[in-house]
Amino acid sequence: MAAQKSTESESTRFGLSFKLITMIIAMILVVEVVIYLPSVANFRIRWLDDRVQVAGVAARVIETVPDTMDLTPEMVSNLLQSARAEALVIRKAGRSQLIERSDMPMPVATFAADTRDRDAPALILNALDIIFRGSDRTMRIIGQPADAPDTIVEVLMSEAYLREEMLVYSRNIFWLSLFVAVATAAAIFLFLNRLLVRPIRRMTRNMISFRETPEDAHRIIQPSGRSDEVGMAEKELAMMERDLYSMLRQKQHLADLGLAVAKINHDLRNTLSAAQMLSDQVATLEDPQVQRLAPRLVTTLDRAINFAQSVLDYGRQKSEPPKFLPVDLRALIDESSIDAGLYANQNIGFENNVPDDMIINVDPDQFSRIFVNLMKNAREALENRAAGAEGGIVAILFEETPDAIHIDVQDNGPGLPPRAKENLFVAFEGSGRAGGTGLGLVIAKEISEAHGGQLSLVPTEKGTHFRVKLPVSAAA
Ligand SMILES: Nc1ncnc2c1ncn2[C@@H]1O[C@H](COP(=O)(O)OP(=O)(O)OP(=O)(O)O)[C@@H](O)[C@H]1O
Ligand SMILES: [Mg+2]
Incomplete structure (x- = not known):
């Protein structure tokens, strides 16, 4: 019994509830990673688009200045600062114009980020590249401002700004995901616990308790009356336990009865044996009437003894x-x-x-x-067989x-x-x-x-x- 108890507690150490909750959290996290990848890529491209728009505004400001030579270093610095850029290149109608600070050397771009290229897998890879490999490289953002379709702008700037914002965005998403996963898992768990885990536990406990004393009718499970599969399982279990209970009682009655029959049978056989001896003696009498009836008396007694013996044998044989x-x-x-x-x-x-x-x-x-x-x-x-058979x-x-x-x-x-x-x-x-x-x-x-x-x-x-x-x- 002790060994059986311990297997039971071993098998419930990582019970249904534990497995359910880990599985639900894991599944939600996987789903959220799958959603996170395109959303961070989308965040990056929107951010780059914004840079291109700002650069587009700068381009229009410059257009209003009749001669580029008129741009004061202060104006250039303000323009670049508003776009957070190190330098700007504006290409329009075959002409390209470089706007850079005179007080700093022109930086060299490490990689280009072309916002006109919207291939989804590439967007995701580029986003991951900035998060995991990026630090303070200079990037060249290329794009077309929305309100100036004939202009292409290039913005040279450090990726650090973008990376910083992407990290903040990712962190926010992470905490939000974790919260959603835990909250959803808790909700699903409470629901499943009520619906499945608790009724299954109740049935398991009942089976264990019923198995210990199946003769106790109080231990037969009371079905909760639910109309689904769990309710059906409870009903079937109750029916099975009731059948088992009555079969057990019946068997007990039969065993008692069998014992009584065996005792009666035993005495009966002895009494019949005595009668048989008497009948053997009666058969030797010469009275014709007796001679006619005696053989039948003898065979009848023989059969009765045989019957008693066979029943006794049958009862004895079963048990060993x-x-x-x-x-x-x-x-x-x-x-x-x-x-x-x-x-x-x-x-x-x-x-x-x-x-x-x-x-x-x-x-x-x-x-x-x-x-x-x-x-x-x-x-x-x-x-x-009839006389004369082979x-x-x-x-x-x-x-x-x-x-x-x-x-x-x-x-x-x-x-x-x-x-x-x-x-x-x-x-x-x-x-x-x-x-x-x-x-x-x-x-x-x-x-x-x-x-x-x-x-x-x-x-x-x-x-x-x-x-x-x-x-x-x-x-x-
Ligand atoms: N070899 C056989 N040839 C023909 N009938 C047979 C044969 N073996 C069994 N039977 C038939 O099957 C019946 C059942 O046999 P079984 O041995 O179970 O009971 P029984 O011989 O009637 O009684 P007992 O309990 O005394 O053996 C027999 O009554 C007989 O009619
Ligand atoms: Mg036989």
Whole structure:
């Protein structure tokens, strides 16, 4: 019990709730990374567009100045500062104009960022490049201001401004994502917990408690009345537990009853044995009336004793598991044939085809009862034939195949009567002869199965053919 308890707590250490919440958070984070990539690329391109627009405004301001020579260093500095640029190039109608500070050397651009190129994967790669590889490189932004379609501007500036803003943007997105993931996971978790986890836990607890004492009707689960799959599972579980509970009670009653029957039966058999002795003595009396009735009295008593004995055997046999020993099969079958009364009848021949030295692992007492029952049935069937029928034969056949051992009992009698065929292997139902209990075949089948094998009827044209099939592992 202790070991089972510990497996239970081990398996619930990472229970459904834990797995659910980690899976939900992981899934939301993956989704958010997928959304983040295009949005940061979009942020970058909008930022660059803004630079191009500002540069466009600067270009128009310069156009109003009749001669570039008139631009004072102060004006240039203001213009560049408003665009946060180091230098500007304005190209219009084949002419290009460079606006740079005179007090600083002209910087050299490390890479170009062309805003006219809107290829999505490239945008994402460029954005990642600035975030992960960027520092303070100089970039050349190229673009077309929206209100001056015939002008191309180039802005030379440090990427540091862009990178700084992209990092802030990414950080904000990260915190927002984390918040959304946790909030969504919590909401989904609460919902699923109510919907699934709690009812499943309740059922699991109930199963464990019911398994401990299935005789206690209070432990049968009360279905919550939900109309979905969980409700159905609860209803089915309740039904199963109720069935189990009543089956268990029934079995207990039957066991008590069986014990009582066995006791009565035992006494009955002894009383009948006493009556049998008396009837044997009565049969020796010379009174013709007695002579006529005595044989019937004797057979009736014989049957009654037989019946009592078979029922006792049946009850006893069920409870004991086989004790396996190496056994000489041929000898075991020979002994069984004697117990089955085959030698007592001169008109019935017996053939034992089991090879010498065939040793198998079985419970000799139980296993021989299979063959005593089968051969006794064969003898009884052969004896009950009309006078003048051909000589009766009971044969034992043996075959060892790669996956089983077959031991067959065959006779050339009349075959199974319909009643026996219809109730084959049903206790008390399958007897086709007067005074039969209908237990012989049932017992033989149960013993075969307890040995890991099977007993079956092999269809034949004539006579009866039963097969005991044992697993190959039975061969010693
Ligand atoms: N070899 C056989 N040939 C013909 N009928 C058979 C043969 N074996 C069994 N039967 C039929 O099957 C019936 C059931 O057999 P089973 O051994 O189970 O019960 P039983 O012989 O009637 O009673 P008991 O419990 O005393 O053996 C028999 O009554 C008989 O009619
Ligand atoms: Mg029988």
